[in-house]
Amino acid sequence: MLNLKNPDLYNNRETSWLQFNTRVLKQALDESLPLLERLKFLAIYGTNLDEFYMIRIAGLKKLFAAGIVVSSADKLTPLQQLREIREYLHQEQQVAEHCLVSILKKLEHEGIKVKDYHELSQGQKHYLNRYFNENIYPVIIPIAVDATHPFPHLNNLSFGLIVKLRDSDNASIERFGIIRVPRVLERFVELENDIYIPIESIVAEHVEDLFPGYSLIKFASFRVTRNADIEIEEEEADDFLEILEEGLKLRRKGAMVRLEVGSDGDEEIVNFFNRHTNVYQDDIFRFHTFLNLSSLWQIVSNKRFAHLLLEPFKTKTLPPLDHSENIFATLEKQDILLFHPYESFDPVVMLIQTAAKDPDVVSIKMTLYRSGKDSPIVKALMGASEAGIQVTVMVELKARFDEENNLIWAKALEKAGAHVIYGIKGFKVHAKATLITKKKNGKLKQYAHLGTGNYNPSTSKIYTDMSYLTSKDEITNDMTRFFHFLTGFSKKGKLNELYMSPSQIKPKILSLIQNEARKKSDGRIIAKLNSLVDEDVIRALYKASQAGVKIDLIVRGICCLKPGIEGVSENIRVISILGKYLEHARAFYFKNDEAGVYISSADWMPRNLTRRIELLTTIKDQKAKEKIVQILKLQCADNSLAHELQSDGSYIKVKHDDIKTINNHLLLEDYVNKVTKASAKESMGTLEQIMSNIFNEENNSAV
Template sequence: MINLKNPSLYNNREISWLQFNTRVLKQAQDESLPLLERLKFLAIYGTNLDEFYMIRVAGLKKLFAAGIIVSSADKLTPLEQLREIRKYLHQEQQVVEHCMNGILKKLESEGISIKLYKDVNQHQRHYLNRYFNENIYPVIIPIAVDATHPFPHLNNLSFGLIVKLQDSDNTAIERFGIIRVPRVLERFIELEYDIYVPIESLVAEHVEDLFPGYTLIKFASFRVTRNADIEIEEEEADDFLEILEEGLKLRRKGAMVRLEVGSDGDEEIVNFFNRHTNVYKDDIYKFHTFLNLSSLWQIVSNKHFAHLLTEPFKPKTLPPLDNSENIFTTLEKQDVLLYHPYESFDPIVKLIQTAAKDPDVVSIKMTLYRSGTDSPIVKALMSASESGKQVTVMVELKARFDEENNLIWAKALEKSGAHVIYGIKGFKVHAKATLITRRKNGKLKQYAHLGTGNYNPATSKIYTDMSYLTSKDEITSDMTRFFHFLTGFSKKGKLDELYMSPSQIKPKVLSLIQNEARKGANGEIIAKLNSLVDEDVIRALYKASQAGVKINLIVRGICCLKTGIEGVSENIRVISILGKYLEHSRTFYFKNDEAGVYISSADWMPRNLMRRIELLTAIKDKTAKEKTIQILRLQCADNTLAHELQSDGSYKKIKNDRVKNINSHTLLEDYANKIAKASPKESAPLVQELMANIFKEEV
């Protein structure tokens, strides 16, 4: 009998994440994509890697320092994982540099160029010098480092220059200094709209203005990364807002975990810097290109070159939400399932705005995890509260990297009179739920929204997510209990129609998998999620595969399950889809379950299943269920955007041997466009026709 706890049956979580980011990098290498689209993926790659070092690498370093030996199913120690990460990233760095240089060279032929100060003409230099004096000199920070000037504190993701200087009057005297470039300054200075000059190139030309009496010998750009994971002792948090605000300040001062230096950073310059910062040598990366890949967004967003991006798609509002009928009336007639961004998020915004203005609405309850900086939803909630409605909002202040934004919204909501909950002690509230209570014919009627993504109209245009709208009493009554659980005290926290973690979702998922396993070769599972890490779930999938169940997993990022293992996982296929949209929905199909289809806010990870408040919702409406299954089958058949997981943990782009290209993103855009153009009378049969033709025949 095979031991399903054998470490060799599991991919390492961190390496699996690095493989995901490599797939992002491959999008940047894809020469079939427009140039700025490729540059965008390079920026995403850099942003992802920053967060990985700030959180995951920093966490492994803490585990190692604490003497923890085993921390994952594959049994690699923290030190072994750190070694593997460093080896992987140092090797990939050359690929990144080659990719960037190739894109920049091709951009020059399109009229966009990045030039150093020394490479521009005299007229442009004059402009840059004036720009320095007017915009940079007043805010830049030159810092001497010697016995009387201590090495400065550098906040997380600080960027600047390390300089070596020589006394102009006594050439025997040499000194080192730091020039901090504040984040308020643009990474690149634009000459007209097509030439970008890296700010460090301009600052280096004016070092002697910043350190009068000294001559520049050499310099190198640098960027530091610190541990950014906030630890909050909730047991001691009398005022949670105050504790969190202190935590945000401490994030800027966490232990330094990575140093990036420019190509001019020779051994002497790096040694000077590292004497004061003590970054481990293998966490120092020397780049032969520009530091801070995420800053490439500045170039990507150049409106003059929008033709070098993939053509944007305008999300569509489709039947039955495309008419002037009151949305509450529509939901009383039928459930609605939306698939964003092909179907617009506007109806969700409209739902909240309508509820805020409707005199018959008595209360709005909602969870907010990441709502964005200029949220029309939060503004509608504030308006509803100010008009006398009962507004209850669970604002998750522990949403990583959105804490500050959520603090601002929480205070604004409180000021408007809303009842704001800041979280559940020991858990993050990650569920996406809204419950509206309204008077109708002298009675109270409730309407619900349950989603897989955040209440953020901006990200809803680039993230694929599911929204489920219903007025079914069995669901809305469960949601009432859910919000009572959030606002009050409950030791049970059990729902009847919905499933809530930490107590219900994992047992339900395991039960669903086991039920398919009992059906053997007649069993089928399709699961779409962001990450698959939980060992118990993976073992249940292995057992189902051993029983003959056909399993298709669409896992965008981390996948610790291994495919193609004889006697264990021959019946499991894992693909990752990367393209125009970020695959974000958690959607599940179990062939032999009575409901069959589920959506959730939770990935199959220990943190989601055991340490977060999440919701899992059965989709019982026949039309919504069929639509979901066909979308899943379409994505399983994707032969254009999909990468398939190999038995060694690597991924290969699926080779397209079919006559037909199946690009799930463009096919779903076509689906939405065709229905939007149809007349009201045609729309109902057209939906069925498109589902048959686009989803079934082409699959």
């Protein structure tokens, strides 16, 4: 019998993530995409890499320092992982820089130019000199470093210049200094005619204004990355709000894990800087282009060049939510499954706004993980509370990188009179759920929203997620129990139609996989998720494959399972879809299960299954089930945006069919547009039948 714990059967989590980010970089390299679309993917690549260093590399360093030898199913030690990652990233940096240079050169032909100060005309230099004096000089921070001036603390993602100076009165005296460029200043200064000047290029020309009496010998730009993972000792936290606020301050002071240096950074400059910061040599990256790829968003967002992006899609509200009938009345007649961003997130916002103004609504209960900065949903909740409706909101203060924003909303909700829960001790609450209770004919009636994504109208336009709206008692009764668990004390919370982690989701998933395995070659699984890491789930999938079950996995990011291994996983296919939208939904189809179709807030990772409060939702409505299965089958058939995982951990772009090109993003846009334009007569039949007809026309042989 094969040993399914053999480390050779597992991809390393970190290197699998690197492969994902490489797929993002490949989008930037794709010459079939518009230029600013390519630049956008390069910005995403850089942002992803920043977070990877702040969290994952920082974590591996801590494991290594703690002497932990084995931390994952592949059995690689933290040190082995760090070595592989560093080698991978130093090689890939050259690809990213070449990509940036190539895109910028082509953008020049379109009218967008990135230039250094010394490349400008005298008139442009004169303008920038005035701009420096009026806008940069008052806020820039020149810092001398010597025996009486200690090296400054540099916050996470601090950016600036390292300078070497000579005393104008005594040429034998040379000194080093730091110029910090505050984040309030834009990364590029924009001139007329769409010329972008990197701010360090302007600052470098005025170093001697910042250090009077000294002349500039040389300089280099720098950027630092620190450990940004907040550790909260909850056992000692009497006031969770207070300790989180303190943790946010400490994040800025975490251990330095990466140093990026500009092309002028010679050994002397780097050594000076590193004597004070002590960054490991292999975590120092020297760039020949400008630092901070994530800052490219400033150029991407130039509205005058929107034609250099993919054509934007206007999300639609489809029947039955496109008419004036009260949304509660609609939900009493039928369940609704929305697939964002093709179908608008507005009905979800409208549900909460309608409830907030309805005099018959008794209570609104909701979980908030990431809600955005200007949230209409939070404003509606505040209005509802002020109007006397009982509002209970679970605001997850531990939502990484959104803690500060969530603190602001939590305080505002409390001020409006809402009952705010600041997390559950020992767990993150990642579930996406809303429960509305209102009076109807002398009784209480409840309405629910369960989703795979956050209550954030902004990201709902670029993330693919699913929303399930229902008034079915079996669902809403479970949600009542769920919110009682969040607000009260319970060690034995059990739901019936919903499944809650940390106690229920993993056993349910394992049971569903095992049930398909018992059906052998008649078994069928399609699972769509962001990451697959959990060893027990992977082993269950391996066993199902060995039994003959056909398994399709649509995994956007990390996948530690290796498909295509003879005798283990030859019946498993894994694809990753990258394109116009960020694939974020979690949806599952199990052919031989009575319910058959589920959506979830949880990925198949240990953190989601054992260390978070998540929900797995049984889809009760037949039309909604059919719609989800159609979407899953369409994505499995994609041969335009899909990359297929190989047994060695690499990914290969799925080739176009000679007859049909199947781009699921464009097909879904087309579906929504056709439904919107159809008259009542043409719309005979269900939305799912219309979708099925479109897909069969486009890719009947593939689905």
